[in-house]
Amino acid sequence: MYICLCRVVTRKAIEAIIQSGARTVDEVARRSGAGTECGKCRRNISKLIEINKNAATRASLPLMHNSN
Amino acid sequence: MQGSPRIIDLLNGLLSLELRAINQYFLHSKMCENWGYERMAKTLRNQAMAEMVDAEEIVDRILYMDGLPNMQRLDGFAVGETVPEQLELALELEKEAVQEITALMAACNEEGDTGTREFLAPKLLEEQDHISWAEAQLTLVEQIGAANYLTQQVRE
Numbered sequence: 730m731y732i733c734l735c736r737v738v739t740r741k742a743i744e745a746i747i748q749s750g751a752r753t754v755d756e757v758a759r760r761s762g763a764g765t766e767c768g769k770c771r772r773n774i775s776k777l778i779e780i781n782k783n784a785a786t787r788a789s790l791p792l793m794h795n796s797n
Numbered sequence: 798m799q800g801s802p803r804i805i806d807l808l809n810g811l812l813s814l815e816l817r818a819i820n821q822y823f824l825h826s827k828m829c830e831n832w833g834y835e836r837m838a839k840t841l842r843n844q845a846m847a848e849m850v851d852a853e854e855i856v857d858r859i860l861y862m863d864g865l866p867n868m869q870r871l872d873g874f875a876v877g878e879t880v881p882e883q884l885e886l887a888l889e890l891e892k893e894a895v896q897e898i899t900a901l902m903a904a905c906n907e908e909g910d911t912g913t914r915e916f917l918a919p920k921l922l923e924e925q926d927h928i929s930w931a932e933a934q935l936t937l938v939e940q941i942g943a944a945n946y947l948t949q950q951v952r953e
Binding site: 730731732734739740767769770771772773 | 871872873875876877878882886
């Protein structure tokens with residue numbers, strides 16, 4: 730799915746960047762351009778970083794699972 | 798009628814969600830149309846229009862309570878690259894809507910705003926219908942396979 734609509738960056742691309750070591754939204758932004766225009770996807774990028782911290786949950790969690 | 802600032806604020810939050818829903822359903826509809834899934838495109842377009850009516854009703858309610866509807870705040874949303882992905886995103890969005898409306902109704906009880914709570918009740922049921930629809934589509938995809946399901950989406 731597309732996460733950053735302004736720069737057309739997919740979840741797959743962002744997760745690849747996270748798996749190769751990126752740990753912050755800024756780092757993902759630097760490497761992909763995602764989150765560098767309107768900025769609305771930055772919260773979702775942050776959630777993807779959280780999800781990918783634990784490799785076991787990576788595949789199963791939906792993007793916007795309620796973490797409130 | 799002067800409404801509670803807290804309730805007006807929460808209604809504006811719900812309005813932001815509805816505006817996001819309009820755009821998500823509309824874009825997904827157009828993508829389906831571009832891919833040739835005319836039946837799904839029509840269903841999603843109708844969904845977008847229904848969300849527009851919802852948004853309008855919330856705008857009316859906020860104005861009635863002497864608040865200012867915030868029509869310029871829209872959270873980011875993800876866009877599905879395939880029809881099943883779009884259905885998953887629809888389900889997530891509708892679940893979020895039910896959570897938000899439920900919390901809003903609880904806040905109305907705390908503030909003694911029975912009118913807004915009654916206003917929200919049909920919306921809650923409508924969003925639960927949307928959840929039901931999305932879940933049914935995903936069940937079909939799982940049981941008959943994406944390709945078979947998509948064949949059904951090409952025309953009425």
